[in-house]
Amino acid sequence: MRRRSVAAAVAAATAVAAMASAGSAASVPIGPGCPALYVVGVQGTGQSSPGADPLADTGMVGALLAPVLAAAPDLVQRSYIGYSAGFGGAVPGGGAAPYAVSVIEARRQLDAAVTQIAEMCPATMIAGVGYSQGAQAISGFAADVGAGAGPIGPDRIAGIALYSNPDRAPAGPTFPGRPGQITPDPAPGTSGGAVSGVQITNPPASGGGIADGHIGYGALTGRVADICTDGDLACSAPDAAALLRIGAEIAAQADLRDPVTALGSLQAVLSGALGDAWTTVVLNDFHVSAGNVDYVPQLSLADRLLEAADPRSSVAGERGVAEGRWNEITATVAANPIALLPKLAGQLSAAWGQLVADNADLANPGVWLRYADTVARHTGYAASGQLNSGIAWMVALAHDIAGSR
Structure with a gap:
């Protein structure tokens, strides 16, 4: 007990000294002293x-963290990342920033916060809890940390809980990379005795x-839970609905504050995405040799369009190269149209047929019945009790970490 008291005093003194040196730049509320577990929501x-209050237990994440703090007040501290949380001005309560910009802002603030805590x-060990847009920001953070490219090392992360993650892998298990696992891996350096009693048994979701930005978690595999309600369009979208995902990616980059602005913004983003798709198809999927042209796609048209619509990728700088390649293609076809045009028509027709197949769910009424109450499913994680296992997990982590000291 005496050693623990000394350790607590040293930790408290370290935190106070660090706060004093940081001055007004210290944006993460820490104290009094340093906890066993700090959870960032x-x-x-x-x-x-x-400008949101970083200690206000509101929203979906607050419904999880408030009970955690109540159950282990001496072991856990928490705060929330303040960011635009916007969808181009179209969602009440959110800022005017496009969704893609808002996610980048959340990630930047998250990196700064965990760096400061560390x-x-x-x-202190760090955990993260994210919901919807927030889950996408934390998902990217966890992937980078797990790959050794994050702002802190993977040994500082106790656990990551994602709810309604828009980057969830198709038919992904609760613990990505660990099909069938229901109990989280222990926090680094702990026995995992308390965590071993936690089971995250939320029903699996299809889609x-x-x-469509699913990623792996490297060294954090087993400590990242990706929880989704079947029929929640954010994390459980139909498999064969590429155009739906493309539309979502385009909308995520647009200014949607009013109909006129939205129309112009969507048109500009769509034009850019189509230009990027054309560039990648021309440079990667057309093969030109002496007197011959073939369309041999390395990726389907749906995948090319998804890739181009993703705000995290751009090939605009290669369009000049693609124009030169296109001129080469058209010149080769013009020199021998009788032989080349029928062949290319057949190849492109097969690609179009694949595009139709990749969107078959959009025309299936049975599929859309799953989404009749998608808003209720997206917002119902607390009401349905699906946060309970996350609460138990965070409390167990705190006890394991405290017990290991």
Whole structure:
């Protein structure tokens, strides 16, 4: 007990000294002293703002973290990332920033927060909880940390809980990379005794995240839970609905504050995406040799369009090269149209047929019955009790970490 008291005093002194040196730049509320576990929450669209109170237990994430704090007040501290939480101004409560810009803002604030916590409290483990747009920001953070490219090392992360993650992998298990696992891996450096009693048994969801940016978690595999309600369009979109995902990616980059502005913004984003898709198809899927042209796609048209619509990728700088390649293609076809045009027509027709197949769910009424109450499913994680296992997990992590000291 005496050793623990000394350790607590040293941790508290370290935190106070760090806060004093940081001065007004210290934006993460820490104290008194450093906890065993610090949980950072990132709310969903419309549930935060740049000036939001970092200690206010509101929104979906607040419904999870408030009980955690109540159950282990001496072991856990928490705060929330304040960011635009916007969807182009179209969602009440959210800022005017396009969704893609808002996610980048959340990620930037998250990186800064965990860096500050890690520096101010060297013995504290960090956990993350994100919902919807916030889950997408934390998902990218966890992927980078797991790959060794994040702002802190994977040994500082106790666990990551994602709810309604738009980047969820198609038919992904609760623990990505660990099909069938229901109990989280222990926090690094702990026995995992308390965590071993936690089971995350939320029913599996079909489909995948509407953002289609599924990723792996490297060294964090087993400590990242991706929880989704079947029929929640954000994380359980139909498999064969590429155009739906493309539309979501385009809308995520647009200014949607009013109909006139939205129309112009959507047109500009769509034009850019189609230009990028054309560039990648011309440079990667057409093969030109002496007197011959073939369309041999390395990716389907749906995948090319999804890739081009993703705000995280751009090939605009290669369009000049693609124009030169296109001129070469058309010149080769013009020199021998009788032989080449029928062959290319057949190849392109097969690609079009694949595009139709990749969107077959859009024309299936049975599929859309799953989404009749998608808003209720997206917002019902607390009411349905699906946050309970996350609450138990965070509390168990705190006890394991405290017990390991």
